Amino acid sequence: EVQLVESGGGLVKPGGSLRLSCAASGFTFSRYWMHWVRQAPGKGLVWVSRVNSDGSSTNYADSVKGRFTISRDNAKNTLYLQMNSLRAEDTAVYYCARSLGGLRDYWGQGTLVTVSS
Amino acid sequence: QSVLTQPPSASASLGASVTLTCTLSSDYSNYKVDWYQQRPGKGPRFVMRVGTGGIVGSKGDGIPDRFSVLGSGLNRDLTIKNIQEEDESDYHCGADHGSGSNFVWVFGGGTKLTVL
Numbered sequence: 001e002v003q004l005v006e007s008g009g010g011l012v013k014p015g016g017s018l019r020l021s022c023a024a025s026g027f028t029f030s031r032y033w034m035h036w037v038r039q040a041p042g043k044g045l046v047w048v049s050r051v052n053s054d055g056s057s058t059n060y061a062d063s064v065k066g067r068f069t070i071s072r073d074n075a076k077n078t079l080y081l082q083m084n085s086l087r088a089e090d091t092a093v094y095y096c097a098r099s100l101g102g103l104r105d106y107w108g109q110g111t112l113v114t115v116s117s
Numbered sequence: 118q119s120v121l122t123q124p125p126s127a128s129a130s131l132g133a134s135v136t137l138t139c140t141l142s143s144d145y146s147n148y149k150v151d152w153y154q155q156r157p158g159k160g161p162r163f164v165m166r167v168g169t170g171g172i173v174g175s176k177g178d179g180i181p182d183r184f185s186v187l188g189s190g191l192n193r194d195l196t197i198k199n200i201q202e203e204d205e206s207d208y209h210c211g212a213d214h215g216s217g218s219n220f221v222w223v224f225g226g227g228t229k230l231t232v233l
Binding site: 035037044045046047050059061095097102103104105106107108109110 | 151153159160161162163166174177178209211213218220221222223224225226227
């Protein structure tokens with residue numbers, strides 16, 4: 001059974017940092033590109049970042065470029081999102097999703113990040 | 118102008134049919150679109166991909182035959198027949214926009230489907 005389980009969310013002050021993790025199981029993690037997508041409370045989905053299968057190539061949304069870093073550890077079947085200089089507008093549920101051939105067919109259940117003083 | 122546009126809400130009676138629309142901006146008429154179902158408090162679930170020729174590839178795991186898609190012109194629509202209570206969800210459409218360093222995965226605003 002494919003599983004993606006996010007963790008690491010919580011309450012952080014503006015300007016603070018947080019690292020999210022996405023633990024993958026039930027499939028060959030190293031074959032898949034991975035994405036982070038976020039959803040502010042009551043709002044739609046917004047893409048954040050992606051990383052290729054071996055971690056050598058990354059892309060970011062303009063809103064997080066220079067502040068967030070996506071990475072992965074294929075030996076641990078885990079995806080990460082390091083979030084620095086957090087702002088109130090980064091408050092959202094963060095989801096990881098797997099992708100093969102451009103098809104994103106499984107998502108996790110999400111982890112909530114709240115940026116507030 | 119957004120790449121993908123969805124109406125914010127839709128409703129249908131139990132057992133009826135409903136079509137959820139996802140409209141592409143005119144510059145992107147060749148885009149394929151993915152549909153996702155998101156039940157309250159849950160992560161999105163892949164439904165299926167649609168192009169101008171209809172479904173592309175296979176439906177997501179466990180998606181019933183009651184779900185179908187149609188692609189025509191700028192529209193990439195999802196139809197649900199014989200609506201059940203469990204279909205009450207937010208439905209999002211998404212597409213790849215750009216490539217390489219300019220890649221962005223874009224989404225419509227989502228449609229909240231209410232089952233009456």
